[in-house]
Amino acid sequence: MNAKLRVVLVDDHALFRSGTKAELGASLDIVGEAGGVEEAVEVIRRVQPDVVLLDVHLPGGHGGGGAEVAAAFGGSGPKFLALSVSDAAGDVVAVIRAGARGYVTKTITASELTEAIGRVAGGDAVFSPGLAGFVLDAFGAVSGDVAVADDELDSLTAREQEVMRLIARGYTYREVAGELFISIKTVETHVSAVLRKLQLSNRSELTRWAARRNLL
């Protein structure tokens, strides 16, 4: 990693943008900023960053906020890391399903944020404890629902549940790996698999939830 990652900040609060820029500037190359949906899409198209740090609540566009920006690139283009003050996972899942690779709250420390950005840039997923809890809830892991062959997308494997549970408990990837006697890379693979399920699954909880927010 000799070249710094090129990052675009998208947040409607200029104060937050300048604060984050000051914190991350040393380790990352902030190549662009935007405060609204249209502006974000335009800036991202123009500067082609590696990672976009994307606020969930954004003005402009069709009212879809961060999810709308992520959806505009439809999986191609940069990696998106969602950022939000609200840890109401409901808000975040919209951005995840629109293509974001992970989600962190704004209370995150600068070094954790840098690490998360690096992880997303490397193609892995970043899960906050709140998001892991939501996933466990939505995929019925709490009631002991484990994947069977035919609905692979609609439930978690036993191992994925274990990983999610540990993340929800506040473990870092490294601690998860230590606890389960697997490598960090394996943890990342499990988390990415869960992310894919979260993006693609049609589990009733997710669809019902999406319908309520006019995302379908």
Place this chain on the structure above:
Amino acid sequence: MAGVAAGLAEHLGVGTTVTRWAFVISGLLGPGLVLYVWLWLTVPSADPAAPPPALARLAPVLRDKERRSPLLLAAAGVVLLALAGLVGATAAGANVPWQWLVPVLALLGGLILAWSQLEYVDAESRRGPVSWMRLIGALALVVLGSALLISQGRGPSSLFMALVAGLAVLAGVALVLAPWWLRLINALGDERAATAREAERADIAAHLHDSVLQTLALIRNQASDEASVRRLARAQERELREWLYQDRAPSGLSLATALKDIAAEVEDLTDAEIGVVVAGDHPPTGPAAALIGATREGLLNAVRHGAPPVSLYAEIGADRAEVFIKDRGPGFDLNQVPADRLGVRESILGRVRRQGGSAEVVSAPGQGTEIRLKLTLTGKEGL
């Protein structure tokens, strides 16, 4: 029997015994039974004096209209009692002009029935099928009554003609008035929507004033005290967030909410920050209280002896609950904690174990501490 006598007594303000006897006596004469059944069908079963719950807040203006119903019912009662009297009189041999009375009574009955439905007009969209049936029945009664009145017993053919003529006139009038009526309805709908928006706005303004503005004022007053500013800001954030994302179950009914409240309480007490994640939910039955208490002690312990970030994860299934409290403190060796230190041993682990649950503290120097509590919620053991 069906509460009709009691209801009528309530309306007329006389004793239940009186109305019961009145029914029995008139029932023996004939029409009382009909009257009873009619009242049974038409009178709403609820206490008419109590306004419907949705309207309770807006009560003063609307309640006057509610009062009309007992009056109408009283009128209906008087008319029907008079009818009963007349039937009795005929039975006794008196000459009653039935060809006039029947249509007039039908008309009156229809009108009373229709007007008795007026109160439902105010309660939006609460017009059930029964109410519609009553309205249609009332219309039929009125039409029939008028037709009878006009035709005056001149045979069924002229009765039919009168009916047709009446309906034709009605249809004509309805056609002429329909546009006005529609416009009126639309205007009313718009006005209602505007009122609702206004009420919502006022509601939000009131809430912001009571919460956010108050807190901001407090923060300004205590700007020099960093700790209390932080606490105020966090408490306000939590409160506002809960208000915005109203997916919160009342704490008496939800273990998840109870645990969140406990974490908030510990945050307020200790000025620490706790990441709370709860999956699933369950009513806080039986041993849940012990779990909540142990969680509180565990969080306090983590905040005091550990180091941030402190996180609480609770997984609440259909019959069991697991709670994990993790901090990143220096960690300690549980075996080296003196036996007389009650904190961890009694108030956290003991409390859960006594309810038949399992509890352990996992810690090693340098790796933080995790308290793991597991409890079966349905079990009654230990209670």
